[in-house]
Amino acid sequence: MDSIYRNAFITIIAAAGSGSDYGLPGVSRPRKSTPPVGIDSHAFMVMQNPSIDMKDSTWNTRGWTYQEMLLSRRRLIFTDYQSYFQCQKHQTMEQLHKDFESTDSMKRMLGYKHLLPTQEEFFTVDEIYSRLEEYYPRTLRYETDNINAFVGVFRELSDRTSDHYSSSPSGLYMPHQNPHFYGIPLWLDLKLADDDNISWRFGLSLGWRIEKVKNGPLFAHAGAMVKPSFPSWSWASTKGQRLNHDHYRIVFSSRPSHSGEIQDANFSAYVTHKSGERISLSAYTTRADDYTLFHPW
Template sequence: LKSCTTDCHPPAQSSFLPTRLLDLGADGTASPRLIIAADLLSHAEVPRYAALSYSWGNEAAAATQTKTEKSNFHERLQGIPPHDMSAVLRDSIQVCRSMSVRYLWIDALCIIQDRADPSDWERESARVGQVYQNAYFTICAVSTSSCHESFLARSQHTFEFDFQSFIYPPARGKYTLHYTGEYDGTPNHDPISNDLRYSPWNDRGWVFQEQELSARKLLFGHHMVHFQCSMSEESENGEVFSAPVAIDWFDLDQQQVYDYFRETTQVYAARLLSYESDRLPALAGLAQRVFESTGSRYLAGLWQDDLHLGLLWHSPRTTEILSERLSSLRASTGSGAPSWSWVSQRGRIEYSSPLFRYFSTQRRVRKEYTAIDAETTLKGACLNQFGDVTSGIIRVRGKVADVPTDCMLDMNDDGQNKLWRGSKHGTIKLSNFYTDWIPAHDPLGGLRMMLLSSGCGRRKDKEAEGDENGEAESEESGSEDGGDEDGVSQDEDVSPSLAQPSETETESTAGRVCSFCNDPEHSRDAGGLILHPAEKPGEYYRVGVFDSRADEAGGTRLFDGVEEEWICII
C-alpha cells in the first residue's frame, strides 16, 4: 500500500470528503462514533479515510445489521458500543487501526437508512462513486456473504504430512498442502481469481462500481489477503501480477467511452441486488464518469448521443411469452423504467448485433433516423440525476416498416430467431430477431421494425479484393452457389423490402466514409428495434431488436421505399 501511494498511484489531490464518517479515535481505544466530515476540512490537510465494500446479506441479515436511522442518528454521534457492532464492522475497525487510518466510511452507518423517507439516501447514493474513488483504500470483504460474518476469521484449509526422501534419507521434514479452491480447468489461476471465483460478494450489484472506482483495494478472501491497484496485484503468498490496464476515461474519445459503458452494463446487469429499484443508483458512480467525459444526457442507463447503438440490447434469458411481456410493460408504465431501457429487464443483457463485432468506428456505423428526443422522469424528489426513474419516452423520426404477415419466425439450434420469407424458390432469410419474449406461437401481425443504425456491409473476405477505400464490389450472397449462410437460395423474384412497392428509392446521404458505403447500389448492415403498439395511438413498446445482414437478403434494402414517420416509444 505504501509503495503504491509513493511510486505508482499517488493519492489524488482532492478536497472531497463524504458527508459523514466514522471516527475511530486517535489512540484506538475510544468507541467509534459518527461525525460530520465537513468539520475536518478545517485541518491543514484533508484526512485519509478507508471505505468498506461488502455484502449486506439476505433480508433478515440486512434488517439486523448495525445501521444509522433517523431514530438513532444522535446516538450514533455519541458512539457505537461494541455489543451493537456487526462482525464486518468490527473487522473493518481492526483493519483501519492496524493501518493507522482513523476514519472509515460504511454505507449502512454513514447514510441514513430510512426507506420511508429516502431523501438522505437519494442524496448520498449519488456520491457513493466519489466516496470509493477518493478513499485511501477500500476494504473488500470477499469471503463473506453477510454483514454478520467475519472476514478476518479465516479457516485454514491445510493438510500437513511427514516426508522423507528415498534418494537421500537424511532429507526429511513436513509438507503442507493448502487448498486454493476448486479447479475449473482454467490453467494458471492467480490467487485473487481463486478467491473471487465463488465469492457472493463478487456477484453483488453495488459492489460492481465499488470495484471499478476504488483506487486501492485490500481484498480479504477465503484463502489469502490481496492488494490491488490499477498497476499491480499482490497476494499474501508473495505472488505479484500486473493488473489489467485501467481505463482512463479522459484518454478515450467519446465513441470509445460509450462502447466501454455498453460493455460494462452487460457485466453489471447480471449482478444481484436486494432492491430492483437500486439498479440505476448502484451504477450512478460510473455514469457520473461517463457524463464528465462526454457531457451527454443520461437516460435510464443509456446516453442521448449513443441511442443508435445503446438501444440495441437484448435479454437472452427471457421466460415470458409476448402477452406476459406486454402485461409486465403495462403494469410498470408510470412506475418503472421504460421498455426501451435495459433496466426494464431483470438479469443479463447482451449487445450481440453484428454492428458490435468490431469497434463501431471500424464498422462505419451511422445513425439512420433524422431526429430523436428522449426524456425520463426521476423517481419522487430524487436528487440523483443518475438515479431511479418512473417513466421515459423516446420520440424519433425514422423509417418504420410493418413485419410482413407472409413471414415466419424460426428458432435455430443456438436459440437465435430468424425471420424468413417464402418464395417460389424456397425461403430467404431477412433478419435475425432477438425478442424480449419466447416466440412460441405468437403471430407476427402488429409488430413493426424501426431502423436505427447501419454499418458498412462490405465483408472481410471482399475487402481483400478491393483497395483500402473499399472499392470491392459487393456480392449478394455468402457462397459461390448464390446461397446464404443457411444454404437457401436468394435467386428469388420477391422484393426483400418490407415497404410497399415504390417508384422512388431513397438514398442515404449520411456517413460518406468509403466508396462502398457511398454507392446506393450497396445495401448496409441494418439494426433496429422491434415494436408493438401500446394502448395510446402512436405509442409503442419496445419488445426486441433485429439485425439484418447486407450480404444476405436484408440489410438497409428492407427499408427501401419506406417513408419516415414520427413515433413514440414508452
C-alpha cells in the same frame, strides 16, 4: 457513493461470507487453510486461486458493490483463504512470494494480469457496454435501484474531459451533465456534433438482447408479474424481472465507435419533460434535470 470510492485512499473489500456480520477472515475470524502436499522430500503449498474466491463470493453478486470494485483506486480484498491487494499499477497475493508479484508472472500462473480491471482497461467508449453486461446479472433488493447502482460508472466516464478521447479514432465522449437516458448511454462526437449524430448513436445503443446461458426459464418468477419500473426499451426493465442467478445475460449487439461514418441517418430522437416541454437529445445532455424528470417516451 462513487465519489467516496474514487477519492478513498484504499477500499477494504470483504469478499467472504453472506452478510455484514461475517467479519474479515484473518482478523475477526480464522481463515480457511489448504494443507501442503508432500512429494518425496519436498513440500508444496496448494494455493487457492483468488479469482475463484471472488467469483463465488456473495459480494460479487451484489449490484451496489460493482462500482466499489470498479472505481476504487486501491483495493484490499479479504477472502476466506488469503488477502489480495491491487492498485492501478501493481497487485500482490498474500500466498505468493515476492518474486512472483509482477503482472507477467501472475499471468503465467493464474491466466490473467489483474484480478480486477484497472481504470485504463475499462474507461473507454466500447468498454461501457462490457461493463453493463457485467453488471446486469448482479442482484439488488429494490428494482428501482437498477440504474442508480450503475450511475457512478456513467459519471466516472463522463467526468473525463473530451480531450481524453480526441486522439481516439472514434472521437466520442460522454456528456458531463446527462450521460445516459434511462440507462442507455449517450455519446457526443468531437467531429460531428449535431442532433442526428447523438440520436443515431442512441439508436445503436438500444440494440441489446437477452441471451440464454444455460437451460432454464426466461424471467421465471415465484409470484405474479409486476409492472416494471422502467421502459421496455431499457435494459433496466428486464433486469428488474429477473430472479436472482437466473440463466440469462444481456448482450449489446452494437458498438457506436465501430459503426463507421454516419450516412443518411435520418433519425432524430426527442424526449419530453414532465412539464410538457419537448427537446432534442442533444439539448437534454446540457440540462440540469436528470432522466427521472422526463417521460420514457
